[in-house]
Amino acid sequence: MKSPSEKQPAEPEKGIFESLDDWWFGHGSPTTLGVFRILFGALVFASLVMVFVDWEAWFSERGYVPAWMGRLWLNPDVPLWPGWDFTVPRVGILSGVTNAHVAIGIYFATILFALLTTLGLWTRLSTILLAIGLVSMHHRNAIILHGGDTVIRVMVLYLAIAPCGKACSVDRLIRLWKGKDTGAPLRISLWPQRLIMYNMALIYFTTVWLKWFGNLWKPPIAGGEMTANWFPARLAEFYRFPYPEFLRDTPVVYFSTGATLIIEFSLATLVFYRPFRKWVLLAGIGLHGFIEYTMNIPLFSFLMVSMYVTFYDGEEVSAWFQRLGQRVGKLRASVHLPLGKRFDPRGAAFFDAVDPLKVVNYFPGEEERLAGSEVRKSWTHSMGGWLFGWIPGVWRNLLQRALEPIPDAPEAEITGKKGKRPTPRA
Amino acid sequence: MGTPHTKNMNGEVKPNAPTWLKVLVLLHVIAITVWALPDPTPDALAKKRDPVGTEWLLYWNHRHLKQFQPIRAYVSVSGFWQYWDMFSPNPSQTDIWVDAIVVHKDGTERIYQYPRMFLLSIPEKFLKERYRKFYERVNNDQHAFLRPVFAQRIAHLNDDVENPPVTVRLRRHWQQILPPGKTQPTTYNDFIYYVHTVDQDKLERDRKATL
Numbered sequence: 001m002k003s004p005s006e007k008q009p010a011e012p013e014k015g016i017f018e019s020l021d022d023w024w025f026g027h028g029s030p031t032t033l034g035v036f037r038i039l040f041g042a043l044v045f046a047s048l049v050m051v052f053v054d055w056e057a058w059f060s061e062r063g064y065v066p067a068w069m070g071r072l073w074l075n076p077d078v079p080l081w082p083g084w085d086f087t088v089p090r091v092g093i094l095s096g097v098t099n100a101h102v103a104i105g106i107y108f109a110t111i112l113f114a115l116l117t118t119l120g121l122w123t124r125l126s127t128i129l130l131a132i133g134l135v136s137m138h139h140r141n142a143i144i145l146h147g148g149d150t151v152i153r154v155m156v157l158y159l160a161i162a163p164c165g166k167a168c169s170v171d172r173l174i175r176l177w178k179g180k181d182t183g184a185p186l187r188i189s190l191w192p193q194r195l196i197m198y199n200m201a202l203i204y205f206t207t208v209w210l211k212w213f214g215n216l217w218k219p220p221i222a223g224g225e226m227t228a229n230w231f232p233a234r235l236a237e238f239y240r241f242p243y244p245e246f247l248r249d250t251p252v253v254y255f256s257t258g259a260t261l262i263i264e265f266s267l268a269t270l271v272f273y274r275p276f277r278k279w280v281l282l283a284g285i286g287l288h289g290f291i292e293y294t295m296n297i298p299l300f301s302f303l304m305v306s307m308y309v310t311f312y313d314g315e316e317v318s319a320w321f322q323r324l325g326q327r328v329g330k331l332r333a334s335v336h337l338p339l340g341k342r343f344d345p346r347g348a349a350f351f352d353a354v355d356p357l358k359v360v361n362y363f364p365g366e367e368e369r370l371a372g373s374e375v376r377k378s379w380t381h382s383m384g385g386w387l388f389g390w391i392p393g394v395w396r397n398l399l400q401r402a403l404e405p406i407p408d409a410p411e412a413e414i415t416g417k418k419g420k421r422p423t424p425r426a
Numbered sequence: 427m428g429t430p431h432t433k434n435m436n437g438e439v440k441p442n443a444p445t446w447l448k449v450l451v452l453l454h455v456i457a458i459t460v461w462a463l464p465d466p467t468p469d470a471l472a473k474k475r476d477p478v479g480t481e482w483l484l485y486w487n488h489r490h491l492k493q494f495q496p497i498r499a500y501v502s503v504s505g506f507w508q509y510w511d512m513f514s515p516n517p518s519q520t521d522i523w524v525d526a527i528v529v530h531k532d533g534t535e536r537i538y539q540y541p542r543m544f545l546l547s548i549p550e551k552f553l554k555e556r557y558r559k560f561y562e563r564v565n566n567d568q569h570a571f572l573r574p575v576f577a578q579r580i581a582h583l584n585d586d587v588e589n590p591p592v593t594v595r596l597r598r599h600w601q602q603i604l605p606p607g608k609t610q611p612t613t614y615n616d617f618i619y620y621v622h623t624v625d626q627d628k629l630e631r632d633r634k635a636t637l
Binding site: 021022024025026027050051053054057058060061062063064065066069072078079080081082088089090091100131135138139143144145146147150153154157189191195198199202203206207209210211212213214215216217225227228229230231232234235236237238239240241248250253296297298 | 442443447448451454455458459462463464466467480481484495496498499502503504505506508509510511512513514515516517518519521522523542543544548551552553554555556557558559560563571572575576579582601603605606607610631632635636
């Protein structure tokens, strides 16, 4: 008897270029990009709102950086080729704008596009306009930018070229509701996600490389002192929360300095190797968690950690959400639909999509109308329902419009005991 | 991992992405890598000594690839410019903050405290960190051209129509952080490093501006 492997010809071994090609440009679920868009969009929104507190100081003509100073700092025109007089302007709709009302209008529009990006509404347009607005703000005043801002700018540009509205977005829900999408899983080319992963690795790799030229990071065996972590912890201007005294002991400083380098290097290299991925990312979360707690570098750790999700395929992210839903019993809910009703196909797809944790189960009920408590349960337990379930009447209306009569339903089944026969999901 | 090339109904392999897209992605990856790679140490750049080890690669990258104008243009124009030097090559070993002595027309002096993170509440620290970053650059002698505008803004913030500011003296406070095992200083040094004569016309314009 032949073994299964003998029955079918084995897949030919792939060369390195073919494997790389598959990795960069292969197709997969858009869920990861959708989740990343929500996380990152929310952080961009927060960052932009934070700027508002001192908007006048940074972007007005009587502030610290008037328009001419911004242009002096960052030349707005860049030659395209050596020796050519022809220059290309940087992306910068705020470049040279001295009218405060125009500038603040563009700023508020950018905040709005950050919000729309987070929600995933008109996603393609919103992400592109967010990128234009944000890059323009950075090119208008680059003197105040820190590492977190650069992360924001680069990642927002990736969001603008990625199909990040295909999942976990209002756009997706609208398409499902209108029947333009079915509930079937979507597939996208993963190259934008790979670019985000690559750029994140580049951040860690280049910073480790640069640190290697500093004597405070290297171990004594390589001619260094390995006490780098001693210094930022003592800079009063970075101080945030207190931490245990033993962390200042010299052996601990040696250890934490070495560990920082190893973790950062791993986040640039080993993170791509699946057996190590989870542990490397957990170490990265630990590193950034400590930085966030001890040092005043607003949003930076959150921004870096939000990129970690891109190291998981969309299928893995969906499965993680479902496992989370199964583990947390309190999240589960049973919702009873009106007597003799079930979801039509687009309704089933819609209500399936708003519930990534898969914790809400819909059953045929015994009442003629939807009870208020059932309506409330169905949106409070569905993460996607939080978007608009709180608006009076909207969720009930959606539920009612998503229902259809069960054809030729035997009386006993329709009016049978609650919870016996679930309405089919998409 | 993504699904590899797919096959159509005739069993022919269908490319997973168009070739032009692959070329663009490759060029992008090259451009951001070239741009983000660290610069060699200043001594190596100034040819005071030869680069060491991997620094040769960075030296070559800096001298040739980073100067390649199309790469410069691409990353600069698009916004993909990036350079990652947080706490590197060495973390800062100096704690710095600034205040200003504002001299008014009648000769009175007032101390203006530029936002100092250490003195702020936690929410304020979160919101106002850009002040620290901005001052880090203003304080750098290479960026001395920022100082007149910096001081003029402080004059505006301390404006009084009846008794306008006439001079702003920027005063730097600093404390060196010593390595582990050494007694750390407890006081800050200070030094007036820039004196600005307030531009009264600009002050007047700023007074009238609504934003």
